[in-house]
Amino acid sequence: MPTVIAFIAGLLFSFGLVISQMVNPSKVINFLNITGTWDPSLAFVMLGAIAVFASGFFVLKPNKPLFNSEFDLPSKTNIDKPLIIGAVLFGLGWGITGICPGPALANISGLSPKIWGFICMMLVGMTIANKVKQHK
Amino acid sequence: MLTQFTPLSALLGGAFLGFAALLLLIGNGKIAGISGITSKAINPKHAKSWHWSFVLGLIVGPLLLPLSRFELPQNFDSSWLAIIVGGFLVGLGSVIGSGCTSGHGVCGIGRFSKRSIIATITFMFTAVVVVFLRQHFAISL
Numbered sequence: 001m002p003t004v005i006a007f008i009a010g011l012l013f014s015f016g017l018v019i020s021q022m023v024n025p026s027k028v029i030n031f032l033n034i035t036g037t038w039d040p041s042l043a044f045v046m047l048g049a050i051a052v053f054a055s056g057f058f059v060l061k062p063n064k065p066l067f068n069s070e071f072d073l074p075s076k077t078n079i080d081k082p083l084i085i086g087a088v089l090f091g092l093g094w095g096i097t098g099i100c101p102g103p104a105l106a107n108i109s110g111l112s113p114k115i116w117g118f119i120c121m122m123l124v125g126m127t128i129a130n131k132v133k134q135h136k
Numbered sequence: 137m138l139t140q141f142t143p144l145s146a147l148l149g150g151a152f153l154g155f156a157a158l159l160l161l162i163g164n165g166k167i168a169g170i171s172g173i174t175s176k177a178i179n180p181k182h183a184k185s186w187h188w189s190f191v192l193g194l195i196v197g198p199l200l201l202p203l204s205r206f207e208l209p210q211n212f213d214s215s216w217l218a219i220i221v222g223g224f225l226v227g228l229g230s231v232i233g234s235g236c237t238s239g240h241g242v243c244g245i246g247r248f249s250k251r252s253i254i255a256t257i258t259f260m261f262t263a264v265v266v267v268f269l270r271q272h273f274a275i276s277l
Contacts, residue, residue: 005163006186010193011200012156013168013238018198020149024209026137032260032267039139041146046241048150049157053246056158065165072165073247074234079254086233087240087255091262093225096270096277097214100226100237102170105194110208117216118223125227126175133231134181 001067014106020045023106025098032095086129137213157243160190169239170194171230218277233259 021027022045030039064070094100099107099118107115157168164186177187198208214222230236233255235244240259244252269275 002164003185003189006160006166006190007193009156009160009163009168010190010195011197012152012159012193013170013190014194014197015201016149016152016154016156018149018201018206018208019152020146021139021142022149023198024139025212025214026209027139029213029267030139032263033271034264035268036271037138039141041139041142044143044146045150045153046245048147049154049242050150050246052151052154053157053161053242054154054248056154057161057246060158060162062162065161066163068163068165070165071161073167074244074249074251076234076251077249079251082232083234083251083255084258086229086231087258088262089225089229090233090236091229091259092266093222093227093229094237094259095263095266096218096225097222099214099222100170101174101230102194102236102238104223104226105170105174105191106198107208108195109199110210112208112210112212114212114214114216114219118219118226121220121223122227123174123178125224125229126171126231127178127227129228129231130175130179 005067013102016045016049017103017106020048023103025103028094028098028100028103032098153238153242154246157238157246161243167239167243169235169243171227171236172234172239175227175231215277221277229259 017023031042160166160168173187176182240252240255
C-alpha cells in the first residue's frame with residue numbers, strides 16, 4: 001500500500017507542477033528576476049502548497065501514519081555548514097537554469113534533450129554528494 | 137522569455153503540491169522532498185520501492201492531463217553549458233543541503249522547521265543574485 005500511496009502522491013505532485021506552470025523554467029527565472037520582468041506566481045504556488053500542507057500537518061496529524069508504523073521526519077534542528085553550503089550550491093544551479101528536481105522529472109515526457117541532460121547531471125551531482133555524505 | 141502573472145493557477149497548482157505532500161505524510165509518514173526521494177532511489181543502500189513509485193508518478197503524471205490545456209515546455213532558454221553546470225549544482229547542493237524547493241520550501245516551511253526556513257531563504261537569495269548578475273552584467277553561460 002505505501003508504494004501505491006507514493007505513486008498517487010507523485011501523480012498529484014506532477015499535476016500541481018503542471019497546473020502552476022512551475023514546469024516552465026521561464027516562470028521561475030522571472031520570479032527570481034525581482035528588478036526586471038518580475039512574475040510573482042511562484043510565491044503564490046508556495047503559499048498554496050504551504051497553506052494546505054501546514055493546515056493538514058498541524059490539524060490532522062494522527063499518532064501514526066495510516067500505512068506505516070511511525071512518522072519519518074527530519075531530526076536535525078541545528079543550522080550547520082552543510083545546510084548553508086548545500087543551499088548556496090543549489091541556489092546557484094537553480095538561478096542559472098530555473099530548474100529544480102521536481103519540475104525536471106515532471107518534464108521528462110516532454111522529451112526535450114536539455115531536460116534529459118539536466119537530469120543526468122543532477123543524478124551525477126547527487127551520486128557524488130551521497131558518496132561524500134557516506135564517508136563522513 | 138516573458139511570462140504572465142497567474143495567481144489563480146499558481147494557488148491551485150500549489151494546493152495540489154501541498155495535498156500530494158500531505159498524502160505522503162499521512163499515508164506513509166514520509167516527507168515529499170523530491171531531491172531526497174530521487175537521491176535515495178539511485179542509492180543502493182537506501183533505495184526502497186516507494187521511492188521509485190513516487191518518481192514514476194511524477195514522471196507519468198503530466199501525460200494524464202489534457203494536452204490541449206496543459207503542456208510541457210518545449211524550448212528551454214538555457215544553453216547546454218548552463219544545463220550541465222546547473223544540473224550538477226542542483227543535484228550536488230540539494231543532497232548536501234538535505235533538501236530543495238519541495239522538501240525545504242514546502243514541507244519544511246509547512247512544519248515551521250527553522251533549518252528549512254534558513255535553507256529556503258539562502259537558496260532563494262542566492263538564485264536572485266545569480267539572475268540579477270546575469271541580467272545586469274550580461275554574463276552568459
